[in-house]
Amino acid sequence: MTPFVADVLIPVGKIVAVILYPMIMVVVMIWLERRVVALMQGRLGPNRVGFQGVLQPVADAVKLFFKEDIMQRQADAFLFNISPVLVMFSSLLAFCFVPLGEPIRIGTYTLTLWIAESPVGLLIILGLSSISVFGVIFGGWASNSKYPLMGALRSVVQVLSYEIPTGLTVLTVAFVARSMDLVEIVRRQEASGTWYGFLMPVSFIVFWISAIAETNRAPFDLPEAESELVAGYHTEYSGMKFAFFYMAEYAHMVLVSSLVVILFFGGWLPPFPSVKALAFLHAVPGFVWYLVKIMFFLYLYVWIRATLPRYRFDSLIRLVWKWLIPLALANFLVVALVRFLR
């Protein structure tokens, strides 16, 4: 393996993969959401564009690409233009730290299925997903209109509030795994034999609820609810800028699902490792398991969206401050106590 391939081609390939992977998942998500929600509602959903409608997201993208890019004269041009970029940037950059599987050995070269492994990978991902808040607030402010501003403010308060239970529950995982390195966390789960989702179910549930709120998805999607604020902070956006917001939301969902899978459900590990009869499951490569698990959580996102009504904003905030944060704190204390007593 020449230095050129090892030092230039492979990293560039990984970067391309890291950009393509969430984009492909976004395309899959758009299709999945529309089909699954429709099927749950007793109708068929898009099924004409391509086989079973799989080319529908392509049609949507082409449509958005050709739409006129409108900006108000009073809008703050710089902030207006940069907010979709910020939101997309924060979602995509975090994928650099998400590991997809164990390193693969090709001859003498070990191909790692991540771009960067950092001892504080978890913290970096959480920090990067907070940057998307800037995109939201810039978008709402720069639109120079009441509805987007209200939507942006609500969204910011929501995201900031729900960061706290997210952090607390992630802290329990880091505590048990004694590391904030995502690869280490998965390896610890492999070593201990129990996935942390079963070891600390309260952490998982609180994290999952907070994750849904972080990504502005139903039932916490008030900032972008159609029936109330037309479209919230991205009302005034059209064309590719709107497409960026739209895709960034899905990319963020994929990121959060990845985080849930890695932290709580063993990342790339196959299930039931101790059952001898199911040893054939180990033959399936790690990142296939990872994808299967992510798809389950993405399906769960869509399923919840099709079922539950929307939280009103004050109920949302009351939920996090009165219930989730105390619960997360209590959970952390219990985990620390159990650990201490061992």
Place this chain on the structure above:
Amino acid sequence: MSRIGRFLKSFFLVDMLRGLAVTLRLYFSRKVTVQYPERVQEPSPRFRGIVRLHRNEQGEPLCIACKACQRACGTGCFDIEGKKEEGAKVMRPTRFDWKLDRCTFCGFCVEVCPTSAIRFSREFRLTGTDKDGLLFHLPDMYIAGEDLQSYLCAGCRRPR
């Protein structure tokens, strides 16, 4: 229901899980979508589609230009003129103009017609591309359309 029971139900999100179970069950149920235009839901026999003039078994028109439909119509769709030919037994319409854009599909013309000349058909695909196609003249009123698959486009009068 005891308070503890209620609290536990609330803590374990039982109400939400019930809802999720409903949508999951309906996810697998039969879908009611009819994939139009490959499949068309056949309207009922009394369906109030566009009105047509009819002929009897001998092929003679049933309309006797009595203008009962014109009087009954509340929106002024009809403009009829009739004449009795020499030696003929009944009047026949010489002009029968009907406006599709004024019709409310109420059915009064059908109910008052003494000879059942004008009746509802089951055509509901009434799109066209030009406004002139909304004014029907006497020959257009006779175009039969009982067979949903093969009828002339009401708007532009071209075969499908």
Place this chain on the structure above:
Amino acid sequence: MAFKEIDLNMGPQHPSTHGVLRLKLAVDNEVVLSVEPVIGYLHRGMEKLWESLTYTQVVPLTDRLDYLASLSNNLGYVLTVEKLAGIEVPRRARYIRVVLAELQRLASHLAWLGFQANDIGAMSVLLYGFEARETVLDIFEEYCGARLTIHGIRIGGVPHDLDAALAARIRKVLDGIPKRLADIRALLDDNRIWKQRTVGIGRIAAGDAIAYGLTGPGLRACGLAWDMRKDIPYSSYDEFDFDVPLGRNGDVYDRYLVRLEEICQSIRIVRQALDGLPEGETSAKVPRVLKVAPAEVFHTIEAPKGVLGFYIKSNGTDKPERVKMKSPSFINLQSLEHMCKGNLFSDVVGILGSLDIVLGEIDK
């Protein structure tokens, strides 16, 4: 930056105003201070138009008032004309009218349920409600040929007879609706999010409800048992056995429960009517050209949205001199401000949905 009063406009085009309704809101940091509805975007001059049409020709146009429950409008107008002209409707026709009117109430409430749930975020309920509604609309299509602008009642009786085959179909539809309702209730009734958004929201006291002229399920949710079908019966409603569901608090949740229960009661009435359908004519003998001696009359019925009233003044010709329609949605809309004051901005949509207004009726 301190937020003082903001004037917000929920414009005529909005995903959740049920029709073209403009709401001028003044909010203070999300709390609603005042709501001013601006109507008239759908005004078509119906009442003036009717003065130039004969009594019979007006009937299909009444379909276009409350277009989600068009048969009720037909019934209201036709009963008023019959009262004016002194026409006696045969018993079989009265029973068929009850069957149709209650099926229409069912369909109207299912549409309301779908829209209300969709506004609050449970989008699947919209489709489940409409799926059930479609089965009822198929009955209407089978009976008189149209699904929405039904025109299924004539002056003097009904246009078609209700034969045994159609009665069997109706019974089948009635069997299917409770299952759908059970699904929707499992999704909404105990759901904490639904309760947080509807319990205690949009409350109106019984005294205020009467002062504002609120009628229909909104009034019954306050605890007042006023239902025209029971209190001033028309079209043989006194021959049927049914309950009038009442609420307690007059909030959105109670209105939701009252309407759901009314659906069950409507099913009960239709079953009784089908079982006890008497023999006889389906229409009285009404002259082709109906001329009515000079008189004036006001008659009300219980439409799905509230008390629907028609005032007709005749002058001896075949065209009415003046028709005035008292639409329930128009009067109910007055209480919107009272209900919204003090609630949050997000609740306005839920409260508006619970009032169940149709702009066709308001603007005529």
